[in-house]
Amino acid sequence: MDRTDVLIIGAGHAGAQAAIALRQGGYTGTVAILGDEPELPYERPPLSKDYLSGDKTFDRILIRPASFWEERKIAMRLNRRVVAVDAEAHEVSLSDGSQHGYGSLIWATGGSPRMLSCAGYDLKGVHSVRTRADVDRIMRELETTQRVAIIGGGYIGLEAAAVLTKLGKKVVLLEALDRVLARVAGPDLSSFYEAEHRAHGVDLRTQVKVACIVGQDGKASGVRLHDGEIVPADMVIVGIGIIPAVEPLLAAGAAGNNGVQIDAQCRTTLPDVYAIGDCAAHANRYAEGATLRLESVQNANDQAIIAAKCLLGLAVAYDAVPWFWSNQYDLKLQTVGLSIGHDQTVLRGELAARSFSVIYLLQGRVIALDCVNAVRDYVQGRKLVVDGAKLDPGALRDTSRQLKDIAA
Amino acid sequence: MPTLIIKNRSGIGKTIEAASGRSLMETLREAGFDELLALCGGCCSCATCHVHVEAGALARLPKMSDDENDLLEATSSRDELSRLSCQIEVSDALEGAVITIADED
Ligand SMILES: Cc1cc2nc3c(=O)[nH]c(=O)nc-3n(C[C@H](O)[C@H](O)[C@H](O)COP(=O)(O)OP(=O)(O)OC[C@H]3O[C@@H](n4cnc5c(N)ncnc54)[C@H](O)[C@@H]3O)c2cc1C
């Protein structure tokens, strides 16, 4: 049986950074990363942006070149999946029937795309956007695709809509709630993005319920809505969130439910088992201490560093300010903080100018900003979020003054 | 194919051959410098690819955009030689330049 001092499950953003941080911190034990995708760790955000559009080739989105992992003595065991964890014996079982022992385990498995539960979910031509393989399948079919139906108006669905529209496809975007981005942003931002997509030719519909995917000869040909209408489509892209990949850990007895529960040092309730990234449910100070999972590169990276430091004997608590970005058309969105739970929003700038910020307040404190083509607000707003600054909404609205001067 | 001298955070220099056309960030990543996080992958959204470019070479580069200038304010060690490496295209203008990876924020 193979055994390494540290075993990282999942060769994604979090897993890669955990290994990098361990070596950077001078860790000399053996380290292996075990992942079920065939590729070396790569950046996921471009999958719905520059990679899908063809602007970047795969080699340009690798997190590190192959030689890097060899030089740092980080063993890559790809193309295999962990199916069970024995926390007491300190070993995991793999899909190929083998076992791998560990001193410490870092669980960094992200999540798998939530599938539709209706008929036709598995027809050919129905895709998710989570892995390179997903996007390569989409790209292969694009040549023979004119009409695309995207189900789900979250960031991934919207980014895919922007890219595919630019590639000349007819895109219909179907959102079940009354606005896009409903789970992550306020109504100002939602209506702004809805108008932008419509102006670019996307048939964007909210409050529509999907009944099923219809098909011919095993291939999707459209989406049937609850009212009976069939939206014709050669391709269906489903972007309705992920399910954290934590089954084996929970089965081994780790606490958790939607994700695996971790403490401020990224430790699960199992001995010597850490969890980081999209799959890790943690109490976040920027959400009033509420327990949640964050799906962002920031969170994957910062939790990886915390887990690595913990293994290096440095006890530091996870306390990083959340940030995120999204690129659609010529719009650069940058988010800092978490807007969930806000009780007031302030619009700084004009939507029509396509450069503005939505500032989210809770009991008068700045808790988050969504900045569209407004990098300066994003940079200066970060400090307001970190400080929980209490500022007058009228002053925040005043674009003749910079945020840092308003706070001074 | 300019030759660059890259200094890491411990001040140790390494000479690399850089391919023209790619960004400096991609070049540093490809050359195995692990200190550069470059979290946003080069879309000028994160400021974790901060470097200091030697004055002579800096003057030969195209001017930085407003976005890059604003984003650099997010870093704690900004000086007049600061640039975001993902916003620099490698070209012969960089021949012989000393590039220093900026301190962590
Ligand atoms: C299309 C897209 C666009 C995005 N855009 C942005 C953006 O603009 N900005 C941003 O901040 N974030 C963005 N994100 C989110 C970001 O990519 C994730 O938050 C990040 O990848 C999380 O890293 P992770 O390591 O936790 O999970 P992942 O990167 O998903 O890595 C987990 C890996 O573990 C593997 N795995 C799962 N189970 C097992 C198992 N049992 N055994 C072995 N391997 C397993 C998975 O297959 C995967 O390879 C985007 C995500 C997607 C999909």
Ligand code: FES
């Ligand atoms: S890599 Fe993010 S700004 Fe350069």
